[in-house]
Amino acid sequence: MADDVLFEFLHMEMVSHIYKEQASRGEMDKDRATCVSALEGMGFRVGQGLIERFTKDSPSFKDDLDIMKFICKDFWINVFRKQIDNLRTNHQGTYVLQDNKFSLLTQLSSGKQYLEEAPKYLAYSCGLVRGALSNLGMDCVVTAEVSPMPSCKFQVVIQKI
Amino acid sequence: MADDVLFEFLHMEMVSHIYKEQASRGEMDKDRATCVSALEGMGFRVGQGLIERFTKDSPSFKDDLDIMKFICKDFWINVFRKQIDNLRTNHQGTYVLQDNKFSLLTQLSSGKQYLEEAPKYLAYSCGLVRGALSNLGMDCVVTAEVSPMPSCKFQVVIQKI
Numbered sequence: 001m002a003d004d005v006l007f008e009f010l011h012m013e014m015v016s017h018i019y020k021e022q023a024s025r026g027e028m029d030k031d032r033a034t035c036v037s038a039l040e041g042m043g044f045r046v047g048q049g050l051i052e053r054f055t056k057d058s059p060s061f062k063d064d065l066d067i068m069k070f071i072c073k074d075f076w077i078n079v080f081r082k083q084i085d086n087l088r089t090n091h092q093g094t095y096v097l098q099d100n101k102f103s104l105l106t107q108l109s110s111g112k113q114y115l116e117e118a119p120k121y122l123a124y125s126c127g128l129v130r131g132a133l134s135n136l137g138m139d140c141v142v143t144a145e146v147s148p149m150p151s152c153k154f155q156v157v158i159q160k161i
Numbered sequence: 162m163a164d165d166v167l168f169e170f171l172h173m174e175m176v177s178h179i180y181k182e183q184a185s186r187g188e189m190d191k192d193r194a195t196c197v198s199a200l201e202g203m204g205f206r207v208g209q210g211l212i213e214r215f216t217k218d219s220p221s222f223k224d225d226l227d228i229m230k231f232i233c234k235d236f237w238i239n240v241f242r243k244q245i246d247n248l249r250t251n252h253q254g255t256y257v258l259q260d261n262k263f264s265l266l267t268q269l270s271s272g273k274q275y276l277e278e279a280p281k282y283l284a285y286s287c288g289l290v291r292g293a294l295s296n297l298g299m300d301c302v303v304t305a306e307v308s309p310m311p312s313c314k315f316q317v318v319i320q321k322i
Binding site for chain 1: 166167168170171172174175178179182199203206207210211214239240
């Protein structure tokens with residue numbers, strides 16, 4: 001229990017710190033993009049570190065879908081304490097991961113008043129996923145959307161070279 | 162295992178982000194104090210939240226020493242996965258908590274080259290302790306020092322009103 005809370009509280013503080021400090025610089029225009037990018041970058045590096053630990057004893061993966069299944073199950077359980085509820089793919093490099101009760105959103109009220117605020121709490125996690133996939137050799141763009149709280153969807157698009 | 166790493170990695174990233182962004186503002190003089198204070202503040206708020214969870218089912222404490230023992234044992238185990246190794250007090254409101262293998266320092270090399278860097282990794286934890294004690298009604302100043310890595314000492318001085 002403690003460790004979950006420890007991570008969740010620290011995550012909340014970090015989001016709030018990054019948005020506050022940006023506001024204090026008075027660059028309102030660049031605000032949102034810069035904050036999202038700072039959080040995403042931190043997530044990216046942590047995701048790279050985590051996946052190394054998590055896959056230390058795993059057999060190698062046979063394809064991209066196999067990797068995505070690992071992310072949806074083992075990775076998600078380790079980080080967010082539950083599996084992804086639904087994984088869809090168009091079999092052309094796009095994956096949609098749906099979490100019906102995303103742990104970093106459950107601390108927010110599920111009323112509509114926070115719907116606008118919610119995306120800031122997803123940037124770090126998008127980075128986590130992108131970092132993990134990157135270390136497994138998949139270069140991706142990861143975005144997320146909330147609807148309705150506390151559920152959310154992560155979209156992963158593999159970048160073809 | 163995962164959750165520990167999750168917290169530790171995020172903590173490392175947060176420290177590095179705060180120092181980097183400060184450096185980018187070019188205010189080298191204020192640097193150190195501002196960063197320490199930002200990290201300490203985040204720790205303070207998280208400490209307040211954590212202690213509420215941890216003491217939910219605890220009996221009330223009979224005195225300050227009783228509270229400090231709780232911090233050294235239950236709180237420390239929950240947050241840092243081990244107890245404080247040594248608690249000393251002058252019985253006049255000063256406590257010294259020694260951790261011989263502090264989890265947020267074990268990722269750094271224990272050579273002398275990081276000794277100067279180490280204090281930045283203690284600011285957040287000083288805040289955690291101060292926040293926890295504050296919510297239990299103890300107004301304190303908490304400082305920390307490293308010597309030698311990865312052991313460290315937290316000094317808690319109760320502020321008399």
